[in-house]
Amino acid sequence: MAIIHVLGSSIYFYIFLLIFPITNSISDSEALLKLKESFTNSTALDSWKLGTEPCTDHWIGVRCDNGVVWGLRLGHLGLSGKIDVDALGSLSGLRSISVMSNAFSGPIPDFRRLGILRGLYLSMNQFSGEIPSDYFTSMGGLRKVWLSGNGLSGPIPSSLAHLTHLMELHLENNQFSGAIPPFDQPSLVSFNLSNNNLEGEIPSGMSRFSQNAFTGNPGLCGGNLGKACDRPAKPPAGPPKMDGAQMKIIMWALLASLVVLFSLMIVGIFVLKRRQESLDPLVGDDVSRSFSTTSFDKKNLGSGQAGFGSGHRTASSGKGSRKYGKGVGDIVMINDDKGEFGLADLMKAAAEVLGNGALGSSYKAMMANGLTVVVKRIKESAKMGKDQFDGEMTRIGSLKHNNVLTPLAYHYRKDEKLLVYEYQPKGSLQYLLHGDRGISHAQLNWPTRLKIIQGIARGLAYLHTQLSSLDLPHGNLKSSNILLTPDYDPLLVDYGFSSFISSTQASQALIAYKSPEATLDHDISPKCDVYCLGLVILEILTGKFPCQYLNNGEGGTDIVQWVRSAIVEGKEVDMFDPDIECNKSFIGEMEQILHIGAACTENSPDKRLDVTEAVRRIEGLVSSQDDTKTIQVLSGDAYGDRLGQ
């Protein structure tokens, strides 16, 4: 009986432990001070003082939620020494640690016991040595892992490939070696393994990542690298023992196959010659190695050629449109500021896949004349006749605004629609915010971010006046569809698509359909674009990737809800991206923009700002004197020139 009693009480004890785990009862401030002690150079942490509180007294680099520490942003503080992981373990609310760009060295600390971490940023230090393959197994909730710019070596830990929520993985500029584990997590949006010593074939399923994610690894091949893998030759099998009759059968079979092969070759050469004769003479031998192989296939082109050749040649699409090429359905130029080109020029260009968006795939093509373009191939379009498509393109082609990227050209066939844009080397806002931690990211200080927000609002307002007949004048406003010029002026792309894709595709592919009213009541209006504008504003301010962008509902941050709660609690300051250079004089402006972002993301379209009001408020931050600005923006004046002020 006594034994049963003892057993029983110990079971209760374990259940008690499970429900109320024994935690080190030190407070967050004690834990942080213990952590500070482990650093050798912590002068930057002067605000971490005994007798003050991390959340209420705004200790540098400490992020709080409801008085609980959830994040440490300790980048660029000249820290070195050890990182006391026991102290970190006492911070029960801790979800994210950043010690990027400091002087920590030695093996990476044993963060394994911090199983609740969501973000681990250790880039740009001097960590070295191998990481055990199962290191990340106990940290299944990790979303963001940044280890780039260290001296880490050995194989990439395979446990990283099993992190099912992983969104960002940066291992570039280390000395990792060996093969790449298969990273096939659909949540992974930002990924870089460049400049290591990795080798072998890039696993299949990773072709969605651009070439840049793998460059600088001389031993890698396959994927988008454009370097084929040499398959090891099969070891020669020992000669089977055969009798004379078997030998004869094999000889005859070989002879027969050779005859068949030879005949096929002759037929093939004949067919190829016929086809080349009928194609534009500009389409040379190298086509099969270049654009055509990665984009529209030649078989399709052949059939299209028949269609266009027989009366469907490109019709004039209004003022400024041109016809190029002969014999094949060709490109219609709608903007020849950058020079003229035809389908043949595109087909000869060296091409690279940029991405497979929900609307279709995009390719970067470098043409012989030096112009680099992006070709967007629309996956599925509405049953739109050529005249109607030409009409839409003429309308889109006539747009002229410093914050709107107008296509250069398009190509129409019943089963193939291509839009061609000028390539913007700086890339997208999404890449700059979440993918690139280099100089461009560092330059995203507050004045630059404000300039980007203003440009986006101006571009959107312009589209709303010029395409006012559309329910969704933009329809797909998100950070990957905002490109940046070298001067950080934003350029909106992928607008106006709702008019020429099918409604099913629109509801699956366009971000505007994620606004609450569209999701709940299928109620589409220009206010859906305003919701997207709000999302982008909050994304720029917080540096967080909005979960609303993802289709599977997993990953990302519900920034709308997050910001809403912060405003209620008067904790707007806690929301700002810690990577924004800290300058107190900006805080007021940042808070105002945060409120505008929140007003644009109101659930109810009636309560939400309309686009004119949103622009008016954003403009009001620059100069409340100039009441004429909004009017100029809406009329599409060359307003963007004043952005740099």
Ligand SMILES: Nc1ncnc2c1ncn2[C@@H]1O[C@H](COP(=O)(O)OP(=O)(O)OP(=O)(O)O)[C@@H](O)[C@H]1O
């Ligand atoms: N003109 C351009 N210059 C440089 N990068 C571009 C250009 N157009 C698109 N991109 C980039 O190419 C990638 C693929 O673009 P794509 O439009 O196919 O997909 P997406 O924007 O992710 O999704 P969606 O299809 O919903 O627009 C994106 O990262 C995008 O920012």
